[in-house]
Amino acid sequence: MRKPADLLGLTGLSMQAHMEVNGNREAVVEGCGGVLEYDETVVRVRTPGHVVRFTGRGLTIRCLTADALVVTGYITGIEFMG
Amino acid sequence: MISLRLTRWLIGYVRFSVLGGSPERFYSFCARSGAYLWDIAAGRSGGACVAARRYRLLRAPARRAGCRLRVRERRGLPFLLRRTGRHPGLWAGAAVFALIVSVLSRQVWCIRVTGNASVPVSGVEQALASAGLSQGAWKSAVEPQKTAQQVMLKFPQIRWMSINLKGSAAEVVIQEKTAKPPIENRKNLCNIKASATGQIVSMKVYAGTPMVQKGDAVVEGQLLVSAVVVDKLGGNTLTHASAEVVAETTRSLSVKIDRKRQKTVPTGKTVYRRNLDLFGARLPVSFQGKPRGNYRVSREKFGLSLFGTPLPAGLYQERWDEVRTVDYTLAKDQARALAKRELAGQEKKLLNGGRVTGEKITENWAGGTLVYSAKLTCQENIAKESEIFLK
Numbered sequence: 001m002r003k004p005a006d007l008l009g010l011t012g013l014s015m016q017a018h019m020e021v022n023g024n025r026e027a028v029v030e031g032c033g034g035v036l037e038y039d040e041t042v043v044r045v046r047t048p049g050h051v052v053r054f055t056g057r058g059l060t061i062r063c064l065t066a067d068a069l070v071v072t073g074y075i076t077g078i079e080f081m082g
Numbered sequence: 083m084i085s086l087r088l089t090r091w092l093i094g095y096v097r098f099s100v101l102g103g104s105p106e107r108f109y110s111f112c113a114r115s116g117a118y119l120w121d122i123a124a125g126r127s128g129g130a131c132v133a134a135r136r137y138r139l140l141r142a143p144a145r146r147a148g149c150r151l152r153v154r155e156r157r158g159l160p161f162l163l164r165r166t167g168r169h170p171g172l173w174a175g176a177a178v179f180a181l182i183v184s185v186l187s188r189q190v191w192c193i194r195v196t197g198n199a200s201v202p203v204s205g206v207e208q209a210l211a212s213a214g215l216s217q218g219a220w221k222s223a224v225e226p227q228k229t230a231q232q233v234m235l236k237f238p239q240i241r242w243m244s245i246n247l248k249g250s251a252a253e254v255v256i257q258e259k260t261a262k263p264p265i266e267n268r269k270n271l272c273n274i275k276a277s278a279t280g281q282i283v284s285m286k287v288y289a290g291t292p293m294v295q296k297g298d299a300v301v302e303g304q305l306l307v308s309a310v311v312v313d314k315l316g317g318n319t320l321t322h323a324s325a326e327v328v329a330e331t332t333r334s335l336s337v338k339i340d341r342k343r344q345k346t347v348p349t350g351k352t353v354y355r356r357n358l359d360l361f362g363a364r365l366p367v368s369f370q371g372k373p374r375g376n377y378r379v380s381r382e383k384f385g386l387s388l389f390g391t392p393l394p395a396g397l398y399q400e401r402w403d404e405v406r407t408v409d410y411t412l413a414k415d416q417a418r419a420l421a422k423r424e425l426a427g428q429e430k431k432l433l434n435g436g437r438v439t440g441e442k443i444t445e446n447w448a449g450g451t452l453v454y455s456a457k458l459t460c461q462e463n464i465a466k467e468s469e470i471f472l473k
Binding site: 033034035036037038039040059060061062063064065066067069 | 105107109110114118119121125
């Protein structure tokens with residue numbers, strides 16, 4: 001028996017952010033709520049449940065829309081902060 | 083990625099710097115306001131790109147984040163059109179260019195002939211030109227099927243021909259006929275007579291009645307095989323006599339070589355005349371006229387092609403070499419070698435498949451002339467058809 005939250009996730013109606021990481025070079029965050037910190041070594045992004053922190057070298061926000069963001073560069077760490 | 087870049091270029095975009103305040107807040111406000119940013123650079127000299135028509139919408143987020151924006155670059159088609167709009171000459175040039183391209187693309191500029199073996203390309207091109215297909219002809223005026231038929235009438239050795247117009251190029255594909263072998267006419271009546279005097283070495287009679295046999299001596303014109311055939315009942319029938327009669331014959335050949343000769347040698351003075359072939363027009367590149375005097379001329383054409391397709395441009399060059407006539411004398415060995423070569427050519431023509439079994443050479447040097455004579459003993463087919471005419 002699946003939980004209601006899982007069912008929402010399956011239908012794409014989840015309140016959680018959806019994140020795709022391609023190797024350590026690119027991360028796509030869907031459902032982000034804004035950029036909190038941005039420089040070449042740290043990118044901190046607000047998402048509905050957490051604050052996600054990307055660390056690395058030469059980080060760049062490739063594109064930014066109302067609910068999505070693409071971070072590229074040499075990503076060395078991803079942290080989920082409450 | 084290319085389509086994305088092309089779309090951005092077509093709609094036009096602005097690259098700007100974000101100065102002071104909180105760039106992160108500015109980017110977040112922009113995102114919430116619906117402005118799509120890309121290539122966002124971090125740091126104090128950071129900035130981003132935005133579609134040109136959205137740039138004005140960024141003022142409010144910048145004010146809220148305490149930032150100032152400064153445009154660094156304007157790129158894309160709208161800005162290009164705005165810049166060039168002040169120069170009517172550019173628009174006129176573009177219009178003229180489009181017109182020229184449009185007009186030139188309605189004409190045939192390249193004619194490529196393929197598949198021909200015995201039919202010369204220049205001949206085909208001349209025939210095509212007289213049928214209306216030449217460099218510079220209007221494509222609408224060319225009727226491929228009719229043109230192909232007209233050319234085929236001029237060249238009976240062409241079995242099949244196709245003219246394909248591809249863009250401004252005409253590809254002429256030719257397939258030639260396979261030549262029919264000659265058919266021997268055996269309906270007429272004929273005797274076999276001797277074409278030369280000699281002694282018969284071998285005889286092969288295919289039709290007719292042999293009148294001589296192996297070992298017999300025959301003279302030129304003597305009847306060898308008769309067309310009259312007598313059957314077992316004593317009846318006579320006439321036939322087309324056929325035979326191969328090999329006889330040993332004697333032939334005398336003589337070659338006269340004059341040792342004093344003349345030849346033309348270049349003086350070293352060379353004149354080049356060059357023309358530029360462009361869209362069927364020949365434009366002189368060098369202003370050198372035709373030189374006067376004793377010159378030998380050679381012509382070359384250097385055509386340009388792109389991916390195997392000839393272009394309507396090339397260089398035509400004439401090379402004029404001044405020559406003078408010089409007298410010289412052949413050495414004895416050279417004269418002898420030349421005489422031998424000429425004699426061998428005469429032998430080949432005279433014997434027509436026969437062979438030389440012996441030869442006796444005599445040389446006579448009289449003044450500046452060599453008379454080189456050969457008495458040949460040969461074995462050759464002396465059978466010659468002699469037609470009989472009946473009323």
